[in-house]
Amino acid sequence: MSDRDDDKAQARAAWLRDEINRHNYHYYVLDDPIIPDSEYDRLLHELQTLEAEHPELITPDSPTQRVGASPLEAFEEVRHRVPMLSLENAFSDEEVVDFDRRVRERLEVEQEIVYAAEPKMDGLAISLRYVKGLLVQAATRGDGTRGEDVTQNVRTIQSVPLRLLADDWPEILEVRGEIYMPRSGFERLNLQARKRGEKGFANPRNAAAGSLRQLDHRVTARRPLAMFCYGFGELSGVDLAPSYSESIHRLSRWGLRVSPELKTVNGVDGCFDYHRRLAGRRENLDYDIDGVVFKVDSLEQQRVLGFVSRAPRWAVARKFPAQEEMTRLLAIDVQVGRTGALTPVARLEPVTVAGVTVTNATLHNAEEIQRKDIRIGDWVIVRRAGDVIPQVVRVVPERRPPDARVFRMPDKCPVCGSEVIKDADGVVLRCSGGLYCPAQRREAIKHFASRRAMDIEGLGNKLVEQLVEQQLVSSPADIYQLDRETLAGLERMGEKSARNLIQALERSKSTTLARFLFALGIREVGEATAHALAAHFGSLEAIRQADVEALQAVSDVGPVVAEHLVTFFRQPHNLEVIEKLLAAGIHWPAVERPTAERQPLKGKSFVLTGTLSRPRSQIKEALQVLGAKVTGSVSSKTDYVVAGSDAGSKLEKAERLGLEILGEAGLDRLLGTAGER
Numbered sequence: 001m002s003d004r005d006d007d008k009a010q011a012r013a014a015w016l017r018d019e020i021n022r023h024n025y026h027y028y029v030l031d032d033p034i035i036p037d038s039e040y041d042r043l044l045h046e047l048q049t050l051e052a053e054h055p056e057l058i059t060p061d062s063p064t065q066r067v068g069a070s071p072l073e074a075f076e077e078v079r080h081r082v083p084m085l086s087l088e089n090a091f092s093d094e095e096v097v098d099f100d101r102r103v104r105e106r107l108e109v110e111q112e113i114v115y116a117a118e119p120k121m122d123g124l125a126i127s128l129r130y131v132k133g134l135l136v137q138a139a140t141r142g143d144g145t146r147g148e149d150v151t152q153n154v155r156t157i158q159s160v161p162l163r164l165l166a167d168d169w170p171e172i173l174e175v176r177g178e179i180y181m182p183r184s185g186f187e188r189l190n191l192q193a194r195k196r197g198e199k200g201f202a203n204p205r206n207a208a209a210g211s212l213r214q215l216d217h218r219v220t221a222r223r224p225l226a227m228f229c230y231g232f233g234e235l236s237g238v239d240l241a242p243s244y245s246e247s248i249h250r251l252s253r254w255g256l257r258v259s260p261e262l263k264t265v266n267g268v269d270g271c272f273d274y275h276r277r278l279a280g281r282r283e284n285l286d287y288d289i290d291g292v293v294f295k296v297d298s299l300e301q302q303r304v305l306g307f308v309s310r311a312p313r314w315a316v317a318r319k320f321p322a323q324e325e326m327t328r329l330l331a332i333d334v335q336v337g338r339t340g341a342l343t344p345v346a347r348l349e350p351v352t353v354a355g356v357t358v359t360n361a362t363l364h365n366a367e368e369i370q371r372k373d374i375r376i377g378d379w380v381i382v383r384r385a386g387d388v389i390p391q392v393v394r395v396v397p398e399r400r401p402p403d404a405r406v407f408r409m410p411d412k413c414p415v416c417g418s419e420v421i422k423d424a425d426g427v428v429l430r431c432s433g434g435l436y437c438p439a440q441r442r443e444a445i446k447h448f449a450s451r452r453a454m455d456i457e458g459l460g461n462k463l464v465e466q467l468v469e470q471q472l473v474s475s476p477a478d479i480y481q482l483d484r485e486t487l488a489g490l491e492r493m494g495e496k497s498a499r500n501l502i503q504a505l506e507r508s509k510s511t512t513l514a515r516f517l518f519a520l521g522i523r524e525v526g527e528a529t530a531h532a533l534a535a536h537f538g539s540l541e542a543i544r545q546a547d548v549e550a551l552q553a554v555s556d557v558g559p560v561v562a563e564h565l566v567t568f569f570r571q572p573h574n575l576e577v578i579e580k581l582l583a584a585g586i587h588w589p590a591v592e593r594p595t596a597e598r599q600p601l602k603g604k605s606f607v608l609t610g611t612l613s614r615p616r617s618q619i620k621e622a623l624q625v626l627g628a629k630v631t632g633s634v635s636s637k638t639d640y641v642v643a644g645s646d647a648g649s650k651l652e653k654a655e656r657l658g659l660e661i662l663g664e665a666g667l668d669r670l671l672g673t674a675g676e677r
């Protein structure tokens with residue numbers, strides 16, 4: 001090959017590397033890809049081919065070189081040139097006030113301090129060393145002075161640049177940050193592990209730690225790890241900028257990933273405000289945080305403050321209440337759901353988790369109990385995150401009492417005594433009693449009356465339980481036969497509530513086909529499926545008569561759902577209930593079939609963020625009915641971002657991308673003009 005060709009190949013390889021690095025940055029760091037995945041793959045493939053033909057062109061920072069070397073025998077020890085300090089904790093607002101007072105006293109300032117505020121990631125601290133813009137070493141924190149060399153593993157993390165962008169970085173740059181596993185990636189990883197019959201990780205932090213401590217970095221490469229940077233080690237030359245926040249932004253220019261939540265705030269009040277806002281959004285973030293960190297923003301002030309033993313005087317971690325606590329598992333009960341599924345529920349010695357008393361936790365199914373080896377009498381770790389039902393994370397084996405008992409699922413329904421059968425998936429156990437089983441009947445009626453179904457105000461769970469128990473109703477149709485006298489005679493019901501309920505029943509009769517379908521509680525037919533069915537078939541009669549094949553023509557319906565529908569409409573009992581309901585006067589307007597004009601938002605993509613006054617599911621449904629797509633993350637392909645109060649990083653990103661942002665009023669206008677039902 002001629003020199004000329006070699007030059008050309010070299011230039012092309014260099015161009016490809018830069019281009020791929022640039023797209024990596026947009027994809028993994030900014031979370032905002034500019035080219036489709038297929039185009040990215042094509043570039044990477046071209047570089048791989050070129051490097052295979054010209055191995056001399058391979059550079060250590062080439063995007064093809066993230067995975068390659070052989071597994072290690074052990075990790076080498078790394079001595080941190082600048083120690084990795086720890087953070088002082090504050091468990092209350094008062095402790096933050098104390099911290100702020102100490103800061104101002106030492107600095108001898110009266111005015112408010114400017115703090116940089118950021119989430120406290122629940123991951124693993126790491127130090128990256130860049131020399132002349134190239135990543136040369138990554139080390140765990142260890143004891144702060146000595147850590148382990150995990151360079152090979154960290155090189156596989158796509159949001160860690162192998163080479164820094166731009167060229168104005170210091171010759172030596174040590175960056176500290178947190179490696180973590182996003183919740184979404186964690187869920188996926190555990191699902192895969194379970195499919196292979198393996199145990200999975202207890203939480204994202206353990207998963208990140210386990211992934212980073214792999215001697216074989218090819219395993220790490222398959223784990224969805226990410227990193228946020230929050231500090232500095234050795235720096236040759238001068239400070240990056242006069243303040244922490246500006247220095248961090250500098251890092252982001254060089255292709256390092258930093259938290260989009262980093263803000264500067266004024267004084268303790270600013271700190272409280274930030275803490276409250278982030279605590280409110282904790283559940284909506286795609287990563288676990290265990291608090292927020294406040295740092296004096298001015299690097300000069302940081303220098304004056306200095307350190308005490310191992311922690312800087314200029315930073316504090318305000319911790320959130322723990323989401324996990326330990327307690328005793330007293331018993332395991334079995335509940336029967338609407339579709340007969342048997343769910344084991346742990347009865348716990350009451351324990352306060354993140355401010356709420358927990359006495360029950362779901363155990364999902366027998367397999368889960370076996371996998372976690374949970375026994376009655378065990379000490380267990382209970383986790384409560386936001387609105388989700390408390391979970392038993394694991395047992396504490398060291399504390400197992402000698403008389404702890406293994407639990408076995410019953411082979412007869414604990415409510416009606418019918419035989420228990422296993423689903424085709426081999427996991428879920430079901431009571432075969434159908435609507436003979438009072439538990440299933442009760443749950444079916446609760447579902448029927450619920451807000452998103454027939455929306456019968458005043459017919460709550462407690463009342464349904466009473467009605468079923470006293471055998472006043474045994475199917476949804478029976479509730480429309482109730483009279484005022486009967487209702488008024490019930491416990492905790494007066495004349496007035498009885499009258500109100502009768503009115504609510506009357507009102508509920510005027511509904512939509514989709515709601516009615518959903519209310520019937522057919523297995524796997526959720527709101528979206530009910531809508532799709534109503535729109536596709538136009539009438540209840542058409543759905544009833546459709547066979548499995550015809551049903552599967554609906555976008556949302558696969559073979560399993562189709563089978564459930566056909567089975568449902570084959571049962572004489574179900575047809576009888578429907579007959580009675582219609583005879584009681586339930587009606588709906590004719591369904592408009594989806595045409596271009598009926599789906600004015602077709603092809604439009606929406607993202608909902610922040611706190612909205614209605615449940616997200618409801619807004620989502622309203623948008624979907626008009627043809628819109630509702631997705632979870634903002635990108636340049638998003639058409640509208642609907643922002644409620646306290647909207648955070650998604651809103652910021654939308655602003656950065658110049659997207660159309662709607663408040664709730666704007667959304668209502670759009671839904672109105674687009675022709676809400």
Ligand code: D41
Pocket residue numbers: 084085086087118119120121122123125141176178230231232293295312315
């Ligand atoms: O998000 C974190 N976990 C986090 C940890 C953070 N946002 N900032 C941190 N800042 C520091 C100093 C102030 C010492 C540079 C830290 C940590 N340290 C830290 N993480 C683990 C030990 C110390």
